[in-house]
Amino acid sequence: MTASPVSPTSIAIYDTTLRDGSQGEGVSFSLQDKLNIAQRLAEIGIEFIEGGYPLSNEKDVAFFEKVRGLNLGNSKVCAFGMTRRRSMKAKDDPGMKALVAAGTPCCTMVGKTWDYHATEVLRVTLEENLAMIGESAEFLARHSDVLYDAEHFFDGYKANPKYAIETLRAAASAGAKWLVLCDTNGGSLPEDISAITAAAREGVADYDVQFGIHCHNDSELAVANSLIALDAGATQVQGTINGIGERCGNVDLIAVIANLGLKKPNYQVLGGRPLTQLTELSRFVYETANLQWRGNQPFVGQSAFAHKGGMHVHAINKAAKTYEHIDPELVGNERRILVSELSGRSNIEAVAGKHDLGDDKELMNRILAEVVRLENQGYQFESATASFDLLIKRVSGKFQPHFETIKYRIVAGDRDVENHVAFAEAIIKLKVGDTLWFDAAEGHGPVNALDAGLRKALTGAYPQLSEVSLIDYKVRVVDSSSGTAASIRVNIESTDGKETWGTIGVSDNIIEASWRALVDSVEYKLHKEAAVSPPVGK
């Protein structure tokens, strides 16, 4: 007896990062940002890309014009809008006209499912609401494919199941290809999603339509709810990259795609493509939206495969599957071994591997003690691996400074009394061997000036520093309860074009914290060029 092979069900991914995602607190996209994101979404094979709400703002109108110039392969761009206004013909409604003018192959139209919303928010009769849905869908279907987003479907169904189904039938009978069930308020439980999705399919079984699911994460159940709707027969998931969106956000498509692609063999996602671009896509969207990464984000977070507990690191060294649910490379992420006071020697060994500490347990214990001491001051070596590298050299007696700080000084303020133009200048005095180097530099702010001054003062002795530049600079108030007198942690990321490295400085003075991180960055660069022997060796 052989089992007959069942081909997996293909699930369509519908991304609304550019529309629903932009409703998230702190999210704001420029026109170029939106075009860049659309391009990336198409590259990984997202089927539907919702670009915006053309009635609401000029930027979105411009997006639909410009996006026609991009090559988005098989991805379909969608314009978003609402059903026509009450007491107005669809063809005369400004929103309908804006959707048609967008010229997209698909339009997504949202309408009211919940009787309360129709009568109390829109202030229309239940019959008029059905007419608004049907006439709008019919009008749009003459120009493009129509996706009908049934707003508040699950809440609406609970309040008035018969009416909720009627709204779906109004859209289906008017030619909508997709009916998308929205858990708009994000409050539904998986058991509700499962039962009500099944009831919806039953209610329009006589139409040739497909179902989508659109979840919000207000109960931290959006991923589970999306997966369970597929098990109940939906074949499209709407969401956003990284789950950005209003309140607690939309469902995170990253987690949906990864779970479908790596754990649910009965489904196929992104046409079966490998998912190795997911981590890069996640970070690209964070950077573009100017949001901080969510470190512990499933699959793609920096911490998603980071191991801190000593026992876990010990086991991971034997076999990764012992504490990793998937191979991080499948989603383009990577394993990280962290060093902290919880670390055992396994962590120190793993991170310090290239230093060849051998089996010197006493040295490893001293390294661990120094880590604990500095953590108590506010240091964190988890992303400052270059500073940790220098720490190992210092503790093991292998660190030789390439220069000595004699003094550094910042003068900053407003140069011009009338126009208050800000300025910052750094004065730096250093000693390399027996030679004193004195220099000054201007910058956009004190840290920029210090960075410029430090490298300028050293370039005579170490010309290779001209290859180095700063690529990221982060400031964190470590104890934020005491205002400006709190400890400040500065993390810097530097590059020389071949490698990037992270360093850290902590102080109650941001200038001093920055100086320490800058000095570590330069020392790391000079130490890694092994051929150059340090001229300072007292």
Added chain:
Amino acid sequence: MTASPVSPTSIAIYDTTLRDGSQGEGVSFSLQDKLNIAQRLAEIGIEFIEGGYPLSNEKDVAFFEKVRGLNLGNSKVCAFGMTRRRSMKAKDDPGMKALVAAGTPCCTMVGKTWDYHATEVLRVTLEENLAMIGESAEFLARHSDVLYDAEHFFDGYKANPKYAIETLRAAASAGAKWLVLCDTNGGSLPEDISAITAAAREGVADYDVQFGIHCHNDSELAVANSLIALDAGATQVQGTINGIGERCGNVDLIAVIANLGLKKPNYQVLGGRPLTQLTELSRFVYETANLQWRGNQPFVGQSAFAHKGGMHVHAINKAAKTYEHIDPELVGNERRILVSELSGRSNIEAVAGKHDLGDDKELMNRILAEVVRLENQGYQFESATASFDLLIKRVSGKFQPHFETIKYRIVAGDRDVENHVAFAEAIIKLKVGDTLWFDAAEGHGPVNALDAGLRKALTGAYPQLSEVSLIDYKVRVVDSSSGTAASIRVNIESTDGKETWGTIGVSDNIIEASWRALVDSVEYKLHKEAAVSPPVGK
């Protein structure tokens, strides 16, 4: 026919913030932090508080000594450890002794379920692993209640179901009261959790034990997985506050408790207490762990009930349930209306309510345009409501400056060449009416010095500024791709003991950005004291 009332099943909450939570990247608790958190967990009625792993470090040993001095009501403190080592009697094992020495009413002991872990990581036979579980549970049961954490239970069951059940039976037969099924790697799907939890109950049906569930969030399914395990018969949930923990974290107990307490009437949680402390508890743990709040965290995040889209705000003003799944007050959170380029007039009206803008649509459009202009520079008024208040005053012509900046200057560096002691000094020159005020101040860093200097220079003219102090200071690099030359956003929170307010400044120079936020803070204080008429009025 009357339905017989079914009393809800009581679910026990087991918090491991202090142990598994501390494995999270960037998390580090002091002894006093741990004691403070334990106290708060007991106050909201958490049944089990896992305090630490006494074998692993001195801090945890000290915790179990000190915690006896606290009044934790009915909460039970648990010490965590592993099964005894191989080839050793339980009574001689250092870990077992450390657990007994902790003197807690409960001990939680973790053991291996997955055959691969026993033979390849621990390097013991499957029989020896069963003996380690059974003998350890038996030894500990003489001193305290025993909870058995079955590590990797779901993965272990899939690999070797018969052996996985045997490990549970070893613990149950030796006197463990609770068997806790752990999805250690966080990779399981809800359908696995449901089926395997049921199988585990079936496998030990002849013992009088209860079941717990311990989920990690690597697939973004931890909350759903925990709830579904309860539906399959477990009666305890292990997790951490805010879901902090290794990799993607443990399940967030905040979401578990809120879903159980507000949405699942067949369960009772925290003895039926109201959940109005959840938001405060969440923020207390973030602050203590020195982690940034997760703004979009379900139920308790700052954005969880924040409304940005104009249509949503319009509806919320009619009835909150239109876009909120629960009343935010039920979890101690609050609704926020955000102002951004996506805002309609509904948002401006809601936020600007006290300004009585009436129906001046032209003014509201000008306010909106100014918001958009400043957002493009990197401003965000969502948490800087005092700066937004001043913006409205400026746009509507009601702003009168209380002083004029003539100049400000910062000198900072290392004072002492030998010891490199950092210093920062501010020099401030201001004009109030026709009077010039000139002053200087020192500080722990330039912002602290500017703050001190500004208020010092103004106290002669405005003595009420002596009531004001800074309580929080945050720095964000707005465009982090260009290193230290990027735009810097400074957010400041100030208080006068009666009210707290947030202000913002943006510049490519951190000194200037800080100055702007400080000036707004002082102007806000002076404007809100309506009785004092501004002396500058040109």
